[in-house]
Every structure is written in structure tokens, then in C-alpha cells.
Amino acid sequence: MFDYETLKLIWWLLVGILLLGFAIMDGHDMGVGTLLPFVGKNDNERRVVINTVGPHWDGNQVWFITGGGAIFAAWPLVYATAFSGFYWAMLAVLWALFFRPVGFDYRSKIQNATWRSTWDWGLFVGGAVPPLIFGVAFGNLLQGVPFHFDNNLMSHYTGSFWQLLNPFALLAGVVSSAMITFHGANYLMHRTQGAVFERSRRAAFWSGMVMVASFLLAGVFIGDLPGFVITSTVDPAALPDPLAKTVVIQTGAWLGNFRAMPALWLVPTLAVVAGLIGIALGTLRKPLAAFVASALAMAGIIGTAGVALFPFIMPSISDPRSSLTVWDSVSSHLTLSLMFWATLIFMPLIIIYTSWAYKVMSGKVTEQFITANDKAAY
Amino acid sequence: MTETLVDLSRLQFAVTAMYHFLFVPLTLGLSFLLVIMEAIYVMTDKPIYKDMVKFWGKLFGINFALGVTTGITMEFQFGTNWAYYSHYVGDIFGAPLAIEGMMAFFLESTFIGLFFFGWDRLTKMQHFSVTVLTAIGSNLSALWILIANGWMQDPVGSAFSYTTMRMELTDFWAVVFNPTAQAKFVHTVSAGYVTASVFVLGISAWYLLKGRDVEFAKRSFRVAAAFGFASALSVIVLGDESGYGVTESQKSKLAAMEGMWEAEPAPAGFNLLAWPNEEKQANEWEVKIPYALGLIATRSTSEELPGIKEIRETNKARIESGIHAVLGLERLRKNANDNEAKALFEAHQDDLGYGLLLKRYAPNVGEATPAQIAQAAHDTVPKVAPLFWSFRAMVALGFSFALLFTLSFWYSLKGTFADTRWLLRWAVLFIPLPWIANELGWFVAEYGRQPWSIFGVLPTHLSVSTLSIGNLYGSLAGFIGFYTLLLVVELYLMFKFARLGPSSLGTGKYHFERASA
Numbered sequence: 001m002f003d004y005e006t007l008k009l010i011w012w013l014l015v016g017i018l019l020l021g022f023a024i025m026d027g028h029d030m031g032v033g034t035l036l037p038f039v040g041k042n043d044n045e046r047r048v049v050i051n052t053v054g055p056h057w058d059g060n061q062v063w064f065i066t067g068g069g070a071i072f073a074a075w076p077l078v079y080a081t082a083f084s085g086f087y088w089a090m091l092a093v094l095w096a097l098f099f100r101p102v103g104f105d106y107r108s109k110i111q112n113a114t115w116r117s118t119w120d121w122g123l124f125v126g127g128a129v130p131p132l133i134f135g136v137a138f139g140n141l142l143q144g145v146p147f148h149f150d151n152n153l154m155s156h157y158t159g160s161f162w163q164l165l166n167p168f169a170l171l172a173g174v175v176s177s178a179m180i181t182f183h184g185a186n187y188l189m190h191r192t193q194g195a196v197f198e199r200s201r202r203a204a205f206w207s208g209m210v211m212v213a214s215f216l217l218a219g220v221f222i223g224d225l226p227g228f229v230i231t232s233t234v235d236p237a238a239l240p241d242p243l244a245k246t247v248v249i250q251t252g253a254w255l256g257n258f259r260a261m262p263a264l265w266l267v268p269t270l271a272v273v274a275g276l277i278g279i280a281l282g283t284l285r286k287p288l289a290a291f292v293a294s295a296l297a298m299a300g301i302i303g304t305a306g307v308a309l310f311p312f313i314m315p316s317i318s319d320p321r322s323s324l325t326v327w328d329s330v331s332s333h334l335t336l337s338l339m340f341w342a343t344l345i346f347m348p349l350i351i352i353y354t355s356w357a358y359k360v361m362s363g364k365v366t367e368q369f370i371t372a373n374d375k376a377a378y
Numbered sequence: 379m380t381e382t383l384v385d386l387s388r389l390q391f392a393v394t395a396m397y398h399f400l401f402v403p404l405t406l407g408l409s410f411l412l413v414i415m416e417a418i419y420v421m422t423d424k425p426i427y428k429d430m431v432k433f434w435g436k437l438f439g440i441n442f443a444l445g446v447t448t449g450i451t452m453e454f455q456f457g458t459n460w461a462y463y464s465h466y467v468g469d470i471f472g473a474p475l476a477i478e479g480m481m482a483f484f485l486e487s488t489f490i491g492l493f494f495f496g497w498d499r500l501t502k503m504q505h506f507s508v509t510v511l512t513a514i515g516s517n518l519s520a521l522w523i524l525i526a527n528g529w530m531q532d533p534v535g536s537a538f539s540y541t542t543m544r545m546e547l548t549d550f551w552a553v554v555f556n557p558t559a560q561a562k563f564v565h566t567v568s569a570g571y572v573t574a575s576v577f578v579l580g581i582s583a584w585y586l587l588k589g590r591d592v593e594f595a596k597r598s599f600r601v602a603a604a605f606g607f608a609s610a611l612s613v614i615v616l617g618d619e620s621g622y623g624v625t626e627s628q629k630s631k632l633a634a635m636e637g638m639w640e641a642e643p644a645p646a647g648f649n650l651l652a653w654p655n656e657e658k659q660a661n662e663w664e665v666k667i668p669y670a671l672g673l674i675a676t677r678s679t680s681e682e683l684p685g686i687k688e689i690r691e692t693n694k695a696r697i698e699s700g701i702h703a704v705l706g707l708e709r710l711r712k713n714a715n716d717n718e719a720k721a722l723f724e725a726h727q728d729d730l731g732y733g734l735l736l737k738r739y740a741p742n743v744g745e746a747t748p749a750q751i752a753q754a755a756h757d758t759v760p761k762v763a764p765l766f767w768s769f770r771a772m773v774a775l776g777f778s779f780a781l782l783f784t785l786s787f788w789y790s791l792k793g794t795f796a797d798t799r800w801l802l803r804w805a806v807l808f809i810p811l812p813w814i815a816n817e818l819g820w821f822v823a824e825y826g827r828q829p830w831s832i833f834g835v836l837p838t839h840l841s842v843s844t845l846s847i848g849n850l851y852g853s854l855a856g857f858i859g860f861y862t863l864l865l866v867v868e869l870y871l872m873f874k875f876a877r878l879g880p881s882s883l884g885t886g887k888y889h890f891e892r893a894s895a
Contacts, residue, residue, distance in 0.1 A: 055491030058446065062487050066479030068453045073476040076468025076544070083457030084843035090458050091853055095860060098447045102864055105443035109871055151711050153543045154462050156844050239541045331469040332539075332546040339473060346480035350488075357488050360499050375884035376432075376494070 005236040007336040011074045012313075012326045014343055016306050018070055022063035023180070023302060024295045025354075029053040029060050031184015033100070033127020034177075037120050039188065039199040046120055047108060047370045047377060052191035054378040055361045057104060059354060061097070064130075073339050077153070077242065077329040078313055082137075085147050085157035089133050089164060096129035108378050127184070128177065135176025138305050139169030142254065143225055144317030149243060158318055168225065171218050178211035179301055183294040186278065189287035193364050201282055204290065208279035215271055215301060222308065227253025228315040228323060240328040247320035254308040264307050271300025386850035387459050387842045390857060392824070394451050396817055397861045401445035403816050406520055406567050407574025407609070408438045409513035412493075414601055416509050420502055429887070430598055431509070432497075433880045434578060437872065439494060444868050446487075448861065453479075459850075463831055463841035470536045470547045471526055474554075478522030486515025520570070521563050528559025531827055532627040533835050538730060540710050540723065545835060558628065561616070562823070568613035569819060572779050573812035575606025576805075579786060581876050583805035586796050590889040594880050596796055599805075603786035603795070610780040617674075617776075627833040630759045631826035632675055633686045635769045637661050637762050640685040645672020651770070654762040659687060686759045693732060694755035700733025702726040704743045731835040732758075738829075738839045760828045768818045768825075775815035782808055 002010065032053050040046030053060075072079040083090050099122035107119035143166070146159040185204035189197055232246040258264045278293030309315070315323040330336060370377055412431055419427035453475065456464045464472075489512045496505055529536075535552030536545045547553070579602040585595035632638075637654040638646065639661065648670035653662040675683060684692075706723030707730065709716050726733070733743055735754045740746035746754075782804065789795035795802070827833055831841040875882050881890035 055495040056488075058491055059484060059488035061446075061450075062479060062484045065450065065453050065483060066476065068457075069472065069476035069479045071472075072456065072464065072468050073472030076465055076472055079457045079468060079472070080461035080464035080843075083454055084459070084461035084845065087458055087843075087845060087849055087853070090454060091856065094451055094454060095856065097450050098860060098864065101443040101446040102867065105439050106867065106871060109440075109875070151708075153465055154844065155465070239539070241541060241543075331472065332542075334550070335469050335473055335547050338547070338550055339476060342473075342477050342480060346477075346484075350480065350484045353485070354488055357492055360492060360496055375882065376497075 001337060002340070003237060004333045004336075007333065007340060008236060008326055008330050010340055011330060011336055012306075012310070014340070015067075015071060015074065016302065018063065018067045020299055020302055022067050023298045024183070025060040026057075026063050027131070027180045027298065028184050028187040028291070029057040030127040030131055031180045031182070032188055033123045033184075034131075034181050035184055035188060035200065035203055036127070037124050039196050039203060040120075041195070043113075043116060044367045044370055045196050046116075048192055048196055048365050048367060049188065050104065050107070050123070050378045051365045051370065052188060054104060056354075056357065057100065059357065061100070064097075070339070070343075074331055074336060075313065075324075075329045076331055077155075077240075078324055081147060081155040081157075081324060082145075082314055084155065085145060085159070086137055086140075086164070087157075088161040089137060093130045093133050096125050096133075099123060099126035104378055127180075131180040132173045132177045135173035136164060136169045138176070139166075139172025140164050141309065141314055142172070142222065142305065143168060144228065144249070144315040144320075144323075146318040147314075147316050148319035148322040151243075153242070155322075168218070168221055171214060171221070174214045175211060175218055175301065178207045178214060179294070179298055181207040182211050182275075182278070183291070183298065186282055186287055186291040186294050189282065189285075190291055191363075191365055193366065201285070204282040205279060208275060208282065208294070211297070211301075212272055212275040212279075215268075215275070215304075219268060219304075222254050223252045225254060226251055226317070227256065227308075228312050228320060229253050229256065230311070230325070234311075234325075234327055236327050238327070240330050242322055242324055242328045245321055245323075245325075245328065247315070247323050249317070249320060257307055257310055267300055267303040267307055269300070271297050271304060274300055380847070381839075382847055383845065383850060384839045384842055386847065386854060387845075388838065390459060390850065390854045391455060393854070394448065394455060394857055394861070395824075396820060397865070398445070398448040398452055399816060399820050400813060400865070401441050401448060402520070403566075403570035403573040403812070404441050404577060405438070405445050405516050406570030407572065408434065408441070408577065409509075409516050410571060411574050411578055411601060411605060412438060413506075413509050413513050414605060415598075416506050418601075420506050426594060426597065429880050429883060429885060430594065430601075432883050433594075434598070435493065436875055436882060437577075439490075440868060440871050440875065442490065444864055447864060451857070459843050459845070459853075460831070460841050461843035463836065466544045466836050466841070467533075467536075467832055468544070470529060470533075470545055470553060473547070473550070474522045474526040474529075478519055478526075482515050482518035482522060484515075486512055486519060489515065517567055520567055524563040524566055525554055525556065525559045527823075528556045528562050529553055530832050531562075531823070532556055532558040533832050538727065538835075540707055541714065543711065545832070564616045565613060566819075568609050568616060569812070569816055571609035572606060572613055572783075573816060575602045575609055575783065576779065576808050576812045578602035579606060579782075580805045580807075580809035583802035584876075585879060587799065587802050587806070591879050591881075592796065594888070599786070599795060600790045603783060603790045606779070607783040607787040610776070610783045614776050614780060617773075628826075629684055630686075630689050631765070631822075633684065633689055634760050634762050634765045634826060635822065636671060637664070637766045638671075638683065638685050639687055641682060641688050642672075642685065644680050644682045645669045646675070646683045647671060648674065649766075652766065654766050656762060686762070689759055690755050693758040694751060696729045696732040697735060697751055697754050699726045700729035700731065701736065701743050701746065702733070703728075703730040704733035704736075731830070731832075731837065734840055735829065735837050738837065757829045760826055765822055765826050769822050772815050772818040772822065775811055775818075779808075779812065779815075 036049050040049045103119045103123040107116055147155055147157045149155055185200045188200040226249045229248055229250055230245055231248050274293045274296035278290045281290035311326040313324045415427055416431045489508045492508045493512050534556050535549035537548050539546050578598055582595040582599040585591050637649050637652045639659050647666040647668045650665045650667055652664035655662055702722055703726035706719045709719035736743040736746045739750040789798050829837055831838045881888040
């Protein structure tokens with residue numbers, strides 16, 4: 001149906017869409033987890049906060065699982081190289097996520113203050129750590145990662161965990177954390193009232209501000225970062241072989257795509273404008289519209305990183321020709337095509353039944369609801 | 379690639395997978411038991427059945443939480459710890475994992491939220507549909523995972539490409555309808571149904587022994603006895619072994635499981651018990667049922683099954699041929715236009731995986747000594763004793779479940795089960811046994827595939843990530859510590875709520891609530 005080159009591009013877009021789906025869906029419940037200990041001051045308030053996402057967090061988390069599966073199927077070299085290279089970062093994400101299923105389900109099954117507060121902080125870790133690490137990982141992708149392939153395409157990572165925590169990567173971590181918190185706060189406003197609503201509103205304002213400011217700051221620095229440029233001729237339809245190309249490092253090269261195609265400046269503009277509009281809408285107590293705005297802002301932020309890197313996915317600072325790109329880290333034509341159709345069939349279904357689930361559970365979660373459903377609610 | 383790194387990576391995978399597999403079978407089976415209970419509720423409109431769905435659903439949720447927790451690891455561990463595997467076979471192996479997410483896991487995880495929280499917001503039929511979709515989702519999940527695993531056991535529908543240096547998909551439907559995968563799926567979900575039936579049966583029997591919530595427990599017992607009876611029969615009849623004789627790839631596993639050192643004239647006998655001696659390559663003694671193995675494994679009386687010695691001998695020849703494939707490939711990787719190397723590679727391509735087996739002993743396979751070749755050939759059949767005994771223990775447990783459910787079903791038809799105290803006691807004692815059988819089954823399937831991660835294609839020792847040993851010790855300790863802690867918490871809650879029984883629902887109708895009222 002589609003030729004190989006088109007499918008490679010489609011999969012770059014699809015991975016982006018899955019990542020965005022993850023940020024919008026799992027992102028809001030991670031934001032809620034991050035805010036839980038701060039916007040809920042007593043047990044009932046915290047149960048209100050938890051039950052806003054209680055019926056949905058599990059379905060939302062599948063965006064993360066499916067994202068992992070899709071990268072495995074479509075970009076096997078990225079799956080292999082990134083997750084083994086970022087070994088401890090990845091384990092930190094997984095271990096943080098362990099707190100969520102058990103935290104949600106077990107917390108309110110026992111009437112004990114220490115038990116409950118322990119799980120509350122567990123849910124905080126499960127909500128706050130993954131977005132921070134994903135941001136830091138993106139910050140490192142933008143600086144190149146120290147890895148190379150041998151002749152059998154076995155990847156060798158030569159960096160350490162600690163060098164991932166450099167200033168620019170930490171700044172990217174702040175952008176990511178702030179945007180997830182902002183998005184979660186907008187959602188919380190939409191589903192709560194009273195004191196929790198007011199605290200969430202303040203949190204939305206400040207996290208939104210931090211998001212916009214740190215994103216702009218990262219934009220200032222990105223021109224000084226080493227960017228990557230392919231210097232050999234690339235045949236986008238060729239069989240993938242990352243070692244077949246030559247790559248040079250040039251300061252400021254990440255702005256190349258924007259310079260070549262000025263319309264792309266709309267992507268970072270979307271991040272800033274939607275972010276500011278979202279902050280305003282939250283202040284005006286229009287949480288649902290603010291939620292849509294924060295989703296758009298995330299599309300702008302993730303899109304900006306994707307566009308800056310394109311066609312690179314995971315550049316290598318220590319052996320630039322080993323860099324992984326949209327053209328040479330993909331799976332076969334047949335697998336890309338098959339997975340495209342599978343996504344085309346299942347994604348709309350997923351969106352339809354997820355929307356139905358939200359519709360069934362819509363409305364404000366109140367303290368009266370918690371008291372009335374003491375045994376059944378989270 | 380040091381031996382320690384490979385061993386630790388394998389240990390970590392085994393630990394995380396076996397922990398995960400403590401929770402999965404109960405989810406698979408209990409979801410359908412909930413469907414049955416809720417179907418009765420929808421048809422009869424009796425609130426006690428709704429309470430049954432809610433109470434067993436509560437225990438389902440406690441178990442499910444850890445299933446999800448330990449499942450997160452599984453989706454990413456191929457990347458973190460098996461990077462070369464992920465590159466080498468991701469083109470095929472990744473697809474079923476991704477489709478599992480989109481087709482099954484989304485379905486299960488979205489509707490389970492409504493299962494717990496939708497009681498007051500959905501009509502009776504809507505809620506029932508939600509429960510059905512959750513069950514279908516969890517079972518479809520198993521289907522896709524076992525299609526992926528089936529492909530590791532029997533890699534159909536794919537071919538090696540020397541340009542991309544990996545296996546590539548050639549026929550998706552061959553992977554989906556792989557007989558090995560289908561046999562595995564049916565066997566594994568049936569085992570899950572048995573697990574859940576024993577769970578519900580045993581806990582209900584305990585209430586009956588205590589004389590608590592008798593009506594609730596009797597109804598639960600009946601449902602579990604009927605469902606368990608059907609499942610226990612299917613787990614035996616559709617045993618995993620039926621798939622083994624079908625294809626070449628499982629014959630080494632079969633021979634090791636059976637302690638069958640020499641080829642046997644068809645139909646082969648089944649060693650009921652034996653004492654395998656790895657050094658002598660023979661059994662010290664054996665108790666044999668004539669014809670049985672031939673019938674089970676080949677479904678025929680004429681097909682011959684190869685013995686371990688014969689398999690090793692055949693594989694030695696394949697390794698010697700595979701050396702040429704590896705050498706040809708190395709030259710092709712340096713110069714893709716080397717036609718002589720291409721001809722050499724193509725002539726021996728089918729034995730490439732066997733040539734790679736030598737890398738464990740001789741990084742440069744061209745320089746492998748006859749002793750190293752003999753050692754690699756010896757490795758192609760895993761150690762006999764662990765497989766032989768695990769398999770027999772699993773089968774014995776399988777038959778004991780069939781007996782338990784035959785009796786339970788019989789007495790529940792007669793209507794006297796609630797007073798048959800010896801049966802109730804046995805039902806309680808049986809509770810932990812399905813978990814042992816499940817783990818043994820997992821061990822037989824995965825250990826039996828060694829030394830391969832993808833049978834005949836990719837040796838396990840080449841599949842790992844290039845990590846340091848220190849990384850592995852750290853992460854392994856972390857996983858064991860974390861999982862054990864969570865398991866303790868899970869068991870604490872499971873026991874607490876199982877003891878509390880339906881009184882935990884807060885309806886005011888059950889034992890402890892009435893006692894305190």
C-alpha cells in the first residue's frame with residue numbers, strides 16, 4: 001500500500017502521537033499523583049483527589065505500555081539501544097510506576113493513617129518521577145548520547161547514569177515535570193470543588209508559568225547545543241543500516257529544520273501560546289478548556305523536540321555515524337505496514353471506549369461520595 | 379559477553395517473569411468466574427450473586443494490582459537487559475507485544491475501572507458487558523503474549539537478512555497461527571481457569587467449614603466446581619505437550635523432559651518415573667508405560683522420536699555447517715558485494731544459529747576446536763533432571779486437580795458437598811497447589827528451550843545487553859527486594875479480605891456485620 005519511505009515517516013508521526021497520547025492521558029493522572037500530597041490536606045480530600053482518576057489511571061497507563069511495544073515493533077534498534085543505555089533511568093521509571101497499581105488499589109483498603117500516608121507518597125513518586133526522567137532523557141537526546149554499534153549491530157553504551165544529570169537535561173526535566181503537573185492540575189480543577197479546587201487552581205497557575213518559562217529558556221540554550229547533521233546521501237527507501245551514513249556535529253544544527261521551513265516555528269509557538277491561554281483559562285475557572293489548552297501545549301512541546309531532532313531519534317555523541325534516525329532504526333517494510341494498519345484499526349476504538357468510560361464517570365468527585373462509598377471507593 | 383552477565387540477566391528475567399506469573403493465571407480465570415457469577419445475577423436478579431461478583435471482584439483487584447505492577451517490567455525488560463535480542467528479532471517479536479497493548483490490554487484496563495466503579499452508573503446489562511469485556515481483554519492479552527512466546531519456541535514466518543543483520547517477518551499469519559503458540563495459549567488459559575477455580579473453591583470451602591455465610595459460600599463453591607471441572611479436563615487433554623511433537627524445534631525439549639537418551643522405536647514408551655544420569659547419558663532405572671509417549675507427542679503409532687544422543691549428534695553436524703554461515707556473514711558485513719562470501723553464507727544459512735552457539739566458547743568461530751564444537755553440541759539439549767522432574771510434578775498436580783474437581787462437581791450435583799467435610803478440608807489444602815503447577819509449567823517451557831532464546835536462531839548467551847555485572851547485581855537486588863515487599867503486602871491483604879469474606883462489602887448482611895450488630 002505505502003512505500004517504505006512513506007511508512008518510515010508515518011511511524012515517526014505515529015510514535016509522536018503515541019507519546020502525546022501518553023502525555024495527555026497518563027500525564028494527567030501522573031500530574032494528579034504529583035499534586036496529591038499537596039492539594040489534599042486530610043484523608044477525605046486525598047481520597048477525593050485519588051478517585052478523580054481511580055477508574056481511569058489503569059487504562060491510561062496502557063499508553064505507556066503500548067508506546068513501549070510500538071517502539072519495539074517499529075524502531076527495534078531504538079528500543080534496544082535507548083532502554084539498555086539509559087538502564088538506571090529506565091529502572092527508576094519502572095520502579096516508580098510500581099507504586100501506582102498497588103497504591104491506588106491498596107491505600108484505602110486499610111484504615112490506618114501511616115499506611116495511607118505511605119501509599120500517598122508512593123503515588124506521588126509514581127506520578128512525579130517518570131515525567132521528570134522522560135524530560136531528562138529528552139534533554140540528553142538533544143545533546144547526543146555516548147553509544148556505538150559494533151559490526152554485528154550490537155550496541156555499546158559508554159556513558160554513566162550520573163552524566164545524564166547535566167544542566168540542560170535537568171532543565172528539560174523541569175519542562176516535562178511542570179507540563180505534567182500543569183495538565184494534572186487542570187484536570188483536578190475540572191473534577192473537584194471547594195478547597196481542593198482552589199489549591200489545584202493555584203498549582204495550575206504556578207506550574208503553567210514554570211512550564212512556559214523553562215521551555216523558553218531551553219529554547220535560548222538550544223542554539224548553543226551541538227546538533228547533528230547527516231553528510232552522506234540518504235536513500236530513505238533503503239534497508240535500514242545505521243552504520244551506512246556519515247554524520248557531523250555542528251553547534252546550533254538543531255535549529256536547521258526551523259530555518260529551512262519557517263512554518264515549523266508554529267510548533268514552539270503553539271506550546272507557548274496554548275500554555276499562556278491555559279493559565280488564563282484556569283485563573284478564570286474554566287478548567288475543561290484549560291485542560292484542552294494544556295494538552296495542546298504538550299503537543300507543542302513534544303512536537304518541538306521531535307522537529308528539532310528530525311530525522312534523528314537518538315544521536316550518538318561518541319560515534320556520530322551510529323546515530324539512530326527515522327530512516328535507519330526501523331523494522332521491515334512488512335512489519336511497519338502491518339503495525340500501521342493495526343494502529344489504524346485499534347486506536348479509534350480505544351479512543352471511543354475510553355471516552356465512554358470518562359463519560360460514565362463524569363462529574364465532580366465530592367467528599368459526600370467518599371463517605372457514602374467508604375468500602376468501595378479508592 | 380561474560381558467563382556471569384548472561385547468568386545474571388537470565389536470573390533477573392526468570393525472577394521477574396515468575397513473579398509476574400504468580401498473578402496472571404488468577405486474573406485470567408477469575409475474570410471468567412466473575413462473568414459467570416454476574417450472568418447468574420443478571421438472569422435471576424438475586425442480590426447475593428451481585429455480592430459474589432463484588433466480593434470475588436475485590437480479591438480479583440488485590441491480585442490484579444500486582445499483576446499490572448510486575449507486568450510493567452516485562453514490556454521493557456527486553457530492551458533494558460536483552461538489547462541484542464530486541465534488535466535481532468524485534469521485527470517479529472515486537473509486533474505481537476504492540477498489538478497486545480492495543481487490542482487487549484487497553485480493553486482490559488479501561489473496563490476494569492468501570493467494573494469497580496460503575497455499579498451505580500451503569501444498567502445491569504451495561505455492567506455485565508463491562509465485566510465480559512474485561513475478561514475478554516485479559517484472555518486476549520494472554521493470546522498475544524503466547525504468540526510472541528510461541529515464536530521463541532518455534533520461529534516460523536521469518537527469515538534472516540544479512541543487510542539489516544536481523545530476523546525479519548515474512549508471514550504474519552504463520553506467526554499468529556503457529557501451532558506451538560495456539561497449543562500454549564489453550565493450555566495456559568486453562569491452567570488459569572483451574573487456578574481461579576481452586577482459589578474460589580478453597581476459600582468457599584473454608585467458610586463452609588467455619589459455618590459462615592453458608593448461602594454465599596455454597597453458591598460460590600458450586601460455580602467454581604463446575605467451571606473447574608471443565609477447565610481441569612481441558613488443561614490435561616490440551617496439554618502443552620501436544621504441541622511438542624508437531625515440530626522439529628521442540629524435540630530436544632521433549633527428549634530432555636522424558637529422559638529419552640536413545641531413539642525409541644515408534645510408538646515410544648512414557649517414562650512414568652526414572653533416575654536420569656547426565657554423565658552416563660542414561661537412566662539408572664525407569665518405570666515405563668509402553669506406547670504412551672508416542673501417542674501423546676505424535677498422535678500416531680508410527681512416527682519415531684529422536685533420543686538425546688541422536689539430537690546432539692545431528693546438531694554437531696549443524697554447528698560445523700553453521701561455522702561457514704558465520705564466517706560468510708562476517709565477510710558479507712565487511713563487504714556486501716563479496717559474491718563468494720554470499721554463496722558460502724547462503725549455502726549454510728539454515729545453520730547460522732548453530733554456528734552462533736560456538737561464540738560462547740570461541741569468539742572467533744573459525745578457530746573453534748573439536749572439543750569446543752562437541753561442547754556446543756552437548757549444550758543443545760538442556761539438563762535432563764530438572765526438566766524431567768518439573769514436568770512430572772506438574773502433570774501429577776494436573777491430575778490431582780482433575781480428581782479434586784471431579785469429586786467436588788459430583789458432590790455438588792448430589793447437593794451434599796456442604797456436609798462432606800473431608801472434601802472441604804481437601805479443597806482448602808489445595809489452594810496453593812495451582813501456583814506451584816503454573817511455575818513448574820513456565821520453567822519446563824523456558825528452561826527446556828535452552829540454550830536458545832529463539833530456538834535454532836539466536837543463542838541465549840548472545841541475546842543480552844552489554845551491561846556491567848555491577849548493574850545487574852544492583853537491579854536484580856532491587857527487583858527481588860521490591861517484589862518481595864509487594865508480595866508480602868499483597869498476601870497480607872488477600873488473607874485479610876478472604877478471612878473477612880463478604881462482610882468486607884459493607885452491605886450489613888454478612889457474618890461479621892451481623893455478629894457486631
